[in-house]
Amino acid sequence: MSSMDWELLDERRVLEASIFAISKVRARSERSGREHAFDILAAPDWVNVIALTDAGRAVLIRQYRHGTREVTIEIPGGQVDPGETPLEAARRELDEETGYRSAHWEQIGAVDPNPAFQTNTTYTFLARDARPAGVQHLDDNEEIEVEELPLDDVPALFAAGQIRHALVMCAFFHLALRGGFVLGGS
Amino acid sequence: MSSMDWELLDERRVLEASIFAISKVRARSERSGREHAFDILAAPDWVNVIALTDAGRAVLIRQYRHGTREVTIEIPGGQVDPGETPLEAARRELDEETGYRSAHWEQIGAVDPNPAFQTNTTYTFLARDARPAGVQHLDDNEEIEVEELPLDDVPALFAAGQIRHALVMCAFFHLALRGGFVLGGS
Numbered sequence: 001m002s003s004m005d006w007e008l009l010d011e012r013r014v015l016e017a018s019i020f021a022i023s024k025v026r027a028r029s030e031r032s033g034r035e036h037a038f039d040i041l042a043a044p045d046w047v048n049v050i051a052l053t054d055a056g057r058a059v060l061i062r063q064y065r066h067g068t069r070e071v072t073i074e075i076p077g078g079q080v081d082p083g084e085t086p087l088e089a090a091r092r093e094l095d096e097e098t099g100y101r102s103a104h105w106e107q108i109g110a111v112d113p114n115p116a117f118q119t120n121t122t123y124t125f126l127a128r129d130a131r132p133a134g135v136q137h138l139d140d141n142e143e144i145e146v147e148e149l150p151l152d153d154v155p156a157l158f159a160a161g162q163i164r165h166a167l168v169m170c171a172f173f174h175l176a177l178r179g180g181f182v183l184g185g186s
Numbered sequence: 187m188s189s190m191d192w193e194l195l196d197e198r199r200v201l202e203a204s205i206f207a208i209s210k211v212r213a214r215s216e217r218s219g220r221e222h223a224f225d226i227l228a229a230p231d232w233v234n235v236i237a238l239t240d241a242g243r244a245v246l247i248r249q250y251r252h253g254t255r256e257v258t259i260e261i262p263g264g265q266v267d268p269g270e271t272p273l274e275a276a277r278r279e280l281d282e283e284t285g286y287r288s289a290h291w292e293q294i295g296a297v298d299p300n301p302a303f304q305t306n307t308t309y310t311f312l313a314r315d316a317r318p319a320g321v322q323h324l325d326d327n328e329e330i331e332v333e334e335l336p337l338d339d340v341p342a343l344f345a346a347g348q349i350r351h352a353l354v355m356c357a358f359f360h361l362a363l364r365g366g367f368v369l370g371g372s
Contacts, residue, residue, distance in 0.1 A: 004250050004257045004329060015201045015208055017225035019303065022201060022208060027252060029329060036327040038252040039203035041227070064190050065301035066213060066224040071190045072301050111352040113300065115251035115258050117205065122352065141222040143190060143215060159363050166297040166308065170355045176362070176370035177345050183369040184362035 003030045011040075019043060019079065039117060046113070046122040047090040048077030048171050051100055051130035057148040059100050059130055064143065073157065074168050077122075086123040094127060096137040098146045102127035109174030113167060124171040126180070155183060189216045197226075205229060205265065225303060232299070232308040233276040234263030234357050237286055237316035243334040245286050245316055250329065259343065260354050263308075272309040280313060282323040284332045288313035295360030299353060310357040312366070341369060 006027040015022040020043040028035045051059040065072045076097040080089040109124040157163045175181040192213040201208040206229040214221045237245040251258045262283040266275040280286055295310040343349045361367040
């Protein structure tokens with residue numbers, strides 16, 4: 001089987017936005033020799049956090065989202081800032097968005113949000129024995145409400161379409177892969 | 187509990203790319219009254235397809251992806267073209283990318299790829315009794331290899347990080363929610 005790789009010939013930044021940048025790239029197929037142009041979205045890596053209390057309740061957040069223009073139910077998360085590890089970003093986002101903290105952290109998975117045109121990876125962390133330890137520290141443009149829900153009730157939120165964020169779904173997929181969450185077994 | 191909605195004040199298109207467009211929006215929080223600017227990626231809705239043969243094998247594809255600059259393993263999919271329904275797009279993408287067809291189609295889920303800044307939705311379809319029925323019809327910039335794998339072997343590909351596309355993971359999450367795929371039950 002011949003190579004499926006493409007050689008990057010040129011990359012030109014065409015837009016710097018607040019949370020991502022857009023580039024035009026030209027690449028050449030090693031298989032066909034042909035050149036094509038592609039549009040790429042570059043962003044820092046992202047993290048999200050399944051925080052579980054000692055009673056087995058998941059920490060969920062509600063906020064208005066400007067992409068879909070509606071209030072969503074999600075788990076805490078955000079971008080990895082310069083100089084941070086993904087774990088440090090996950091701890092910070094949980095603390096800032098919910099005021100919860102945990103002493104028991106574990107990375108449980110990684111996905112690429114969209115390899116077709118996005119450069120980055122989302123890392124998912126599990127934080128056990130999470131508990132309220134302070135107040136939210138929100139950015140000036142963030143308004144977030146926090147609620148706990150039994151982990152066992154989460155599949156019904158997905159089935160009913162009440163959680164629709166793909167990267168939140170992936171976080172619980174990772175948890176299921178590890179045996180911490182059962183999907184489809186009933 | 188007061189409203190969490192924001193009022194859209196202004197939207198300005200700043201970039202038209204091949205598969206998406208970028209807008210700057212200004213919105214006002216109904217809760218705080220403050221105005222903020224946000225960067226939004228508008229794209230057509232997307233579809234992806236879990237195609238299963240009558241022997242219970244899943245139809246997977248390999249291709250080079252310019253976002254992450256590597257060859258990925260995914261399921262067939264693409265964008266809903268103007269005038270198409272999501273189902274029509276799913277049938278077309280399966281046929282174009284793999285040459286497989288099916289007479290038994292069902293929508294099994296929908297997710298928003300990233301409500302924070304993306305406007306669109308991804309619809310997942312299950313195509314049963316899929317079989318090779320022709321040849322691929324690829325765009326000039328597409329090179330796709332097709333392979334069948336037993337559905338039961340798919341969880342191991344996720345666990346090993348060999349499938350990393352978030353929207354592919356969501357497709358199998360939907361299948362598991364419907365009982366067609368077991369995760370975490372062993």
